[in-house]
Amino acid sequence: MSTSSFKNKCVTQVYCIYCDSLLCTRGMKAVLLADTDIELFSTDIPPNRTVDFVASCYATESCQCKLRDIACLKCGNVVGYHVVAPCKPCLMSCNNGHFWMFNSDAVSTVNRLDPSGLNLLLWGDLPELDDQEDENLDSQSEEEFIR
Ligand SMILES: [Zn+2]
Numbered sequence: 001m002s003t004s005s006f007k008n009k010c011v012t013q014v015y016c017i018y019c020d021s022l023l024c025t026r027g028m029k030a031v032l033l034a035d036t037d038i039e040l041f042s043t044d045i046p047p048n049r050t051v052d053f054v055a056s057c058y059a060t061e062s063c064q065c066k067l068r069d070i071a072c073l074k075c076g077n078v079v080g081y082h083v084v085a086p087c088k089p090c091l092m093s094c095n096n097g098h099f100w101m102f103n104s105d106a107v108s109t110v111n112r113l114d115p116s117g118l119n120l121l122l123w124g125d126l127p128e129l130d131d132q133e134d135e136n137l138d139s140q141s142e143e144e145f146i147r
């Protein structure tokens with residue numbers, strides 16, 4: 001898959017199916033190369049304020065990637081995994097820069113709309129620093145609060 005084909009994919013918001021908390025606002029529907037029956041949602045930015053690591057690294061039978069499960073911070077249920085160290089074949093074949101995965105049976109997703117609210121937001125339209133901007137807004141309002 002080329003990078004441009006990812007740009008035509010919808011951006012989804014990913015929610016924990018157990019407690020409904022928002023886990024990630026930059027989700028992308030992905031299909032495991034090893035098992036196309038398994039549906040996943042991936043993201044490029046570590047969702048570090050909504051999920052945490054559980055247990056230790058492990059590898060799957062299908063390849064040499066080192067994985068680590070991630071759980072919802074709010075309710076503690078495992079919702080996906082992080083690819084700690086991708087193996088070479090995976091890096092070569094499916095590298096879209098997304099190393100955070102959510103299991104589709106542990107999350108619910110909503111397609112994001114573009115600013116007009118009429119069209120689906122695609123990855124090609126997504127600002128590079130989407131989450132970064134949110135953080136800037138947060139710190140600005142905090143500063144105003146101090147003043
Ligand atoms: Zn949860």
Ligand SMILES: [Zn+2]
Nearest residue numbers: 063065087090
């Ligand atoms: Zn691999």
